[in-house]
Amino acid sequence: NAGVTQTPKFQVLKTGQSMTLQCAQDMNHEYMSWYRQDPGMGLRLIHYSVGAGITDQGEVPNGYNVSRSTTEDFPLRLLSAAPSQTSVYFCASSYSRWGNTDTQYFGPGTRLTVL
């Protein structure tokens, strides 16, 4: 199993550009989520999905869109990038809810810089 994969690893955007961060998992996990990591702030939840066709907002959803058309994929879209979105983005997946006895598996991250 490849686990959780993310592409690209690095990206530089100009303010106002759009892009999609890709996330895929091959563990047949129902739950997937996106976090951003900023210095001194740990990881903050952006959006999450409890299954194909179902998504919801996390702590910091503004400026980001998600969709979940398949179990495997959970892309994160930036419609109009802003410098405040410069961050490292992590995708994670788990078989069941976080409050259960399961574990979240994290991808290697995407480092995004918005100029």
Add this chain to the structure above:
Amino acid sequence: AQSVTQPDIHITVSEGASLELRCNYSYGATPYLFWYVQSPGQGLQLLLKYFSGDTLVQGIKGFEAEFKRSQSSFNLRKPSVHWSDAAEYFCAVAAGQNFVFGPGTRLSVLP
């Protein structure tokens, strides 16, 4: 609202010394608690988790953590640190629909 605090931003210990990383949480219900480790440029790896039962939890790489409800704490310990333990450590709490991370503690290990 749920929150997690890690009072120490950066800790330096000598190789072979013992280690304790502090974590305090704020959550009204019974918490599900986690410790993750992140090596430079890598994703996060789960060290251990607490859901219920024995308040002393054993994890991978020789780590353990103790849940103390009265102190709202979940401190991570290791009796003898190895140079490869140098990394950033995150405490987290699963709180309903949310999963809240602390700000992290960076561990440096002196030879």
